[in-house]
Amino acid sequence: MNKKAKKGVLLVQLGTPDAPATSDVRRYLTEFLMDGRVMDIPYMGRTLLVKGVIVPRRAQNSATTYKTIWDENTGSPLMYYSLLQRDMLQEQLGEEYHVELAMRYQNPSIESALRKMEGMFLESIKVVPLFPQYASATTGSVIEKVMEIMRKWQYFPNVSFVNSYCQDEDMVAVFAENGKKHNIDEFDHILFSYHGLPVRQLGKVDPTGQLHCPDSGCETCKVELNSFCYLSQCYATTRAITSKLGLAADRFTVCFQSRLGKTPWIQPYTSDVLHDLAQKGVKKLLVFSPAFVADCIETLDEIQVEYADEFKALGGEEVVMVESLNGNPKWINTLKRLVLSN
Template identity: 40%
Template sequence: MKRGILLMNLGSPDSTSVKDVRRYLNEFLMDERVIDMSYLSRLLLVKGIIVPFRAPKSAKAYSSIWTPEGSPLIVLTRELQAALQSRIAEPVAIAMRYGNPSPRQGFDELLQKAPGLEEVIVVPLYPQYAMSSYETAVEYAKECHKKGGYKFRLEIIPPFYDEPGYLNALAESITPYLKEEYDHILFSYHGIPERHIHKDDVTGNHCLKSADCCSVDSPAHQHCYRHQCLVTTARVTAALDIPKSKYSHSFQSRLGRDEWLKPYTAQRLQEMPGEGIKNLLVACPAFVSDCLETLEEIAEEGKEIFLHAGGEKFTMIPCLNSHPAWVSTLEKWSHNGI
């Protein structure tokens, strides 16, 4: 079977200009799976309030991390593409949920490299399931596939939050940072509104109903982002033999005034020095490629919050990016799936 691989990431503005950032934010925030309200309400909120105020600030934030080659997220995803391509015969392309290159561009690139393509394995680069990340990426890829009238079929890699290859790669990427003294390691995941957790609860009566809901077996866990984040943390800390007293989790990137998953990363960074945590490591396992949320929000803004509160040393552990163990895992999935 003629097969191709499509690595699908979140996306990025084309440049740091306010115009390009505004275009990107409009596409991102107008996604009904990101801001899940009626179209008219979303339109008024996004284009009337959020984007006009947020675009200049976001453009400044992007400028602080932009590389000579462009967006870190795009550059790192292309590096991952090249690393995987060097190890497999099947053609590899990349696509973004928002911005460029689109899934259509990715599909066309694969067809150019492999005429008569019969199957494309789509790898959404989101370890945990959420309607605003994994689900929207998959549905968008399917929509582009259908509208493009492509003859090849799609094989979608499922969320891999507990897949041994991913966990092993994550553990390997963290290991070097544990060799020096540290007080604590914080696993900071991208946050989502609590209402998204309720919407994804297939039982309708499990998620966030009790303090230990994520540890009580339930069909809801298949689509529960919080549960899957906690599983990732538990598995990787067990693999690394990190004592429970030396790690915790939190959720970052809150938008708006609604209740989001807690604890909030920014709040914990403010509190930790007062709890005796002066030397902090931060890992961001919801991301496989470093991006605005890791390089600016954590490595710059988060570090400033922590040090200003009395912390002494702050280290952000890079995402998997093109770590050899991660590339090996993708190579395996390309041939055998999960």
């Protein structure tokens, strides 16, 4: 514990199983999918679907996948990079601050992290969800959980939340620089693949129903129209990165991965885009994943293995993933600035 600390910072990442074993993956998936902001259907239906269908079918296969990305020394890549970001930010902020890391699902839990901070009698706590684009299922869920836990405290420090930073210049610069590590001109096309969401969740962000958002979004959607629209923030991030790289509009495509279930999700789906590009004779793809600030199962397996194999089976030759922000000092500077800003 940093005894001199007066201010607290809580970094919150999505989560990871404690180990790549079926039992650990089952616990992780259950907690994740039982979140009413993630699986936004009535509780009884959610319970039957998650515990009776999805988790029993997915746990073992997911555990097998986690084993392929698990490092015997450092464990989960997401945990490794998240801890690295915590430690680098702590060094940047100095003794006046105490930085904790929590996972929205599994360990270290938000509750355990806040319990440590409660005993430090901090004058303020800044909560930074590690998701550049706001979504109710990610950032919204983190904020709800923090408020749920802290409402039981007998004293309240000044608490503030970072909602999004989808166009942050330093963050965008890191993604662009990571892309430039590859010879972009050698690739036939560039994908910006974001984690998907059910379409119905887009409309819920506008309780007035006055914005009339399209069913699957519009690439010209601006964050100024609805600053909490996940889709518009994804396009805003893409515009910022492609502008930095000087990419023409016909050189890239925005798409959405990780679809679960049969209900409509944000389109186009990454898998469908792979099929379309392969039919057009595209052979080499470069893929950015700007929804993730640390490499994880979605980047290291879903893109680098699953989608790469799918694309090659369709006649493509190569899928190259641009590394995430991980421990880049410019990304840590972004976090520091978010903490210090009002």
